[in-house]
Amino acid sequence: MSGLIIKNAIVRAGERTILADASFSAPASAVTGLIGPNGAGKSTLIAAVMGRRRLSGGTIAFDGIDLPGTRAAERARLCAHVEQFATTTERLSVRDVVALGRVPFQSDWQAVPSPHDDVVVTDAIEALGMSAFGDRLYHRLSGGEQQRVQIARALAQEPQLLLLDEPTSHLDIKAQLLVLEVLRQRALAGCTIVVAMHDLNLAARYCDHLVMLNNGRTAAEGTPADVLAPDLLLRVYGVQSTIVNVPGRDYPIVIYDSAVNSD
Structure with missing residues (x-):
């Protein structure tokens, strides 16, 4: 299986370009983390994959299937989506x-x-x-x-493809770890997972692959060790940082040193 492949994706809202020629892949049966500052295009990209934002250019394919050209009912049998906020006043039980x-x-x-x-x-x-x-x-x-x-x-x-937009944003630490462990197990069982995250250390620990977005473009892609580099974090996030590799752990840890004033 080829996983999710996005090539030169462009999404516009009126005269404003939200995604500008974004390209990357999310490997099959792995957890891919979408990282980047607020406004980088993470939520828009997930919405485009789910057919909720129209592409102005580029392609989105999953295991060779053109997702934007797939009917909603067929896409729902293939993909699942967890939004940042989902509530209702209907009297529905959890089940x-x-x-x-x-x-x-x-x-x-x-x-x-x-x-x-x-x-x-x-x-x-x-x-x-x-x-x-x-x-x-x-x-x-x-x-x-x-x-x-x-x-x-x-x-x-x-789902064969599961997309989650900041799924740990409202959770306490124990629940965050539980959710991310569950996602790892689902990936090992064959599900391709794409998750937008703000916590870089959780992303480093639980993601096999990272994609860093900035201003609607792909700034970097690769393993956590490849992407979480001080120069990239300074350029994209505007923070000075130190990357620590702890013996016995196969993922890097980011220590934030200071914010850099861009004015």
């Missing part, structure tokens, strides 16, 4: 929300979930540590709890 991940695979005349649907939903809820929340109303959960439910919903979709 109801997670079960929405099975909708793309259900026929119009299917009145109740299949036994397989029930197993997949239960497994996804358990994987995110939400078993005790199954009957609780989703809209009454905290932001972090809702985020974990949305990730469980995406896992229940059994």
Whole structure:
């Protein structure tokens, strides 16, 4: 499998160019981290992959399938997406929300979930540590709890390609580690994962591949050790940093020294 391949992607909003000739690949059965400062184009890129932002140029393909040219129903059986914020005032239980991940695979005349649907939903809820929340109303959960439910919903979709936009932003440290461990296991099981992240140290630890975006362009791509370099962090983020390699750990650690005033 070839994974996700993006070539010369351009996305415009009116006269403004948000993505400008962005190109990179997300290897199959691996976790690829999208990193970069606010406004770099991470969320726009994920939306373009999901067909929610129209390309003005370039191509997006997954395992040879042209995603922008794929019908929404077909894309939903292939890809799952976790947004930064997803809420509702509907009186849906946690299990109801997670079960929405099975909708793309259900026929119009299917009145109740299949036994397989029930197993997949239960497994996804358990994987995110939400078993005790199954009957609780989703809209009454905290932001972090809702985020974990949305990730469980995406896992229940059994996607071949899973895209997550800052999935750990509302989570405490324990929940962050749980979620990222779950994503690593899904990648090892064959899922191609693309996750937008702000925490560079979590990205270094859990991602096999990093793509650094800046001003809508690809600034760097490679392993965490390749991408997390002081010169790149200074140019893209405007911070002085030191990269530390700890014996026994196969990923770099970023120590932030100071912010650089660009004025």
